[in-house]
Each structure stands twice: as structure tokens, then as C-alpha cells.
Amino acid sequence: MSQPAIKGQEHWTTKGDVRLFLWEKASPVSPAPARHHPLRARLLDGVAAASAYIMRTRGVHHFLVYGISSGALRAALFAQHPERVRRLALDAFVWTGRGSPTLADRRKRLPEYQAKNRRPIDRAFVRSIFERDHPGTADDDVVAALADAILALDDSVPTGTYVDMCAKLPVVDPEKITAATIILRGEYDGIASVEDLLDFFARLPNPDKQFAVMPGIAHASLQQKNVRILYHLLQNFFGQPEPVYRGHH
Numbered sequence: 001m002s003q004p005a006i007k008g009q010e011h012w013t014t015k016g017d018v019r020l021f022l023w024e025k026a027s028p029v030s031p032a033p034a035r036h037h038p039l040r041a042r043l044l045d046g047v048a049a050a051s052a053y054i055m056r057t058r059g060v061h062h063f064l065v066y067g068i069s070s071g072a073l074r075a076a077l078f079a080q081h082p083e084r085v086r087r088l089a090l091d092a093f094v095w096t097g098r099g100s101p102t103l104a105d106r107r108k109r110l111p112e113y114q115a116k117n118r119r120p121i122d123r124a125f126v127r128s129i130f131e132r133d134h135p136g137t138a139d140d141d142v143v144a145a146l147a148d149a150i151l152a153l154d155d156s157v158p159t160g161t162y163v164d165m166c167a168k169l170p171v172v173d174p175e176k177i178t179a180a181t182i183i184l185r186g187e188y189d190g191i192a193s194v195e196d197l198l199d200f201f202a203r204l205p206n207p208d209k210q211f212a213v214m215p216g217i218a219h220a221s222l223q224q225k226n227v228r229i230l231y232h233l234l235q236n237f238f239g240q241p242e243p244v245y246r247g248h249h
Contacts, residue, residue, distance in 0.1 A: 013053035015046055022050055040066055047078045055084075062086035064238045065179075067093075068222065069191065070161040076172040079179050087238055088177065091184040091230070092191055092219050095200040097169045099193030102132065102219075107166045113159040114167075120156045123147045133218040134188035142223050165191075174200045180208035182237045184230065186217035210237060 011022040054060050064087050067075025072093035079085040097103045106113075113119065126147040130138045164171065183201050185194065194213075201211050212233050216226045224230075 011053065011057075013049055015049040020046055020049055020053075022053065040068075040071060047074060048081075051078075051084055065089065066091065066234065069093075069219065070165070073164070073171060076177060079181070080173065080176040082178045085179040087240075088179045088181045089184060089234055089237060090181065091221055092186065092189055093183060093197065093200075094165060094192035095170050095172065095174070095196050097165065097192070098196045100191055100196070102190040103165055106162055110163070110166045113162045117159060118156040119159050119162070121150070122155070123151065126150055129220050130218065130223070133186075133190040137186075137188060137216060137218040137224050137226070138220070139225060146223055172200075174203040175205055177204055178206055180206055180237075180240075182210040182212060182233065184221070184233060185211075185213050186219060186221050186224070187213055187215050188218040191219055208240075208243065 007025075009024045011024060013020050013022065051063060054063075061084075063085055065075050065079060065085050066089040067073070068091040072090040075088060076090055076093065079088045094100060094103070127143055130143050181204050183197055185192070185197055198211065201209065214221060214226065214229045214233070217224045217229065221227060221230045
């Protein structure tokens with residue numbers, strides 16, 4: 001049986017003088033808009049503005065937040081404002097950068113990244129995202145389609161993310177994150193060591209927390225062959241019932 005098409009709706013809001021584009025997608029099987037909406041974090045100020053817009057127009061008060069790679073850093077920072085975040089999923093996250101082969105390689109070019117605001121990208125760059133840790137974790141046609149979509153929009157990207165990860169970590173304080181949290185790490189992801197992430201995990205104050213290693217997945221989990229593992233983990237974590245009993249403190 002074919003699934004009904006997922007329809008989207010365009011929204012616009014502002015962050016100061018900057019107009020922000022939002023795209024709303026609702027599950028075709030949902031009878032009504034969900035009370036809690038997943039939010040994919042890109043820029044911290046943008047997330048704050050986007051969440052304020054959703055709260056104002058949809059009556060949502062607490063969010064299920066998912067962020068990947070640099071987006072995970074922004075999601076974690078946003079979660080330091082606990083009044084808006086109910087559950088937090090951090091995928092391909094990095095805390096201090098200790099033991100990261102990817103960041104060790106990037107630091108060799110840090111002066112170059114600091115000297116300019118943007119860096120060029122091409123098809124080889126997109127492919128390197130999937131080959132730098134462990135080739136074969138993503139299908140070639142998926143990588144090609146992603147490269148087509150990215151390069152149709154631009155031929156360069158800001159350097160700020162690379163500078164932040166190479167020179168400014170840590171930017172997140174785990175002890176300020178009080179929302180229920182899951183740390184998602186691909187088996188082959190080189191952006192952060194397991195030790196670094198476990199140290200972060202141990203400092204999270206909410207006992208409602210999980211640490212998951214996703215087998216056969218490298219850095220960009222949403223485009224990997226094993227992406228259904230990620231979907232399963234997110235669905236179960238975001239759908240987990242709240243504790244009835246929390247004990248005495």
C-alpha cells in the first residue's frame with residue numbers, strides 16, 4: 001500500500017533584521033498537529049527565533065530537539081534554556097574534541113579558516129564527508145544526490161563551524177542541560193571520541209538519559225545505509241513516557 005504524500009507548509013519569521021525561512025511537515029497519519037514538535041537546530045539565535053514563532057502560532061510550549069554535528073552543538077546550547085526543551089537528541093556531537101581524529105586534521109588548516117569567512121565546497125568535499133571515517137557506510141547514489149542538492153544552492157559555506165570546533169571547544173556545559181537527553185554516536189564517527197562523549201554524558205544531571213552507539217554508521221547518519229537505526233532510536237526516545245515516580249532527593 002502506498003503511503004500518502006507528505007505535504008509541507010512555508011513559514012517566515014525574523015531574527016533581528018534577518019528573515020528566517022521555516023518549513024513545516026506533518027505526518028500524514030497524525031489526526032492533529034503534535035503537541036511537541038521536533039526542531040532541527042542550525043544557529044542558536046535562529047533556533048530561538050524559530051521556536052518563538054512556533055510557540056506563538058502553534059501553541060507549543062516544549063520541544064523535542066534533534067541536532068546533528070554542528071547542529072548538535074546549537075541544540076545543546078539551546079537546551080541550556082530548559083523552559084523550551086522537553087527531550088534532547090545529540091547526534092554526531094562533540095564536547096571538548098579530545099581524541100577526535102577529524103578535528104586533529106582540521107586544526108592543521110585553522111589559520112586558513114580564521115582568515116576568511118567562507119570556504120569553497122565542491123563534489124569532492126561532499127564525498128569526503130562520507131569517506132573520511134569509513135568508506136561504504138552510505139550508498140553512492142545517495143551521496144551523489146546530496147551533492148547535487150547542496151551544489152545547486154551554493155559553492156561555499158561559512159568557516160565559523162570549523163573555527164568553533166577547532167579552537168573554541170567546549171562551548172556547552174552539560175550540567176546546565178536538565179532535559180532528558182540521548183547521545184547518539186555512529187560506530188565510525190571521527191568527530192568525537194567515545195571517552196569524550198561518555199565524560200559529557202556522566203555530567204548530565206537528569207537521570208533520564210541514554211547513550212547509544214549506532215553500528216555501521218559514520219558521521220552523517222541521516223544519509224547512511226543504516227539510517228533506520230537512527231529513526232528507531234529517535235522514535236523510542238521521543239515517545240518515551242515521562243517517569244511517574246522519581247524517588248526522593
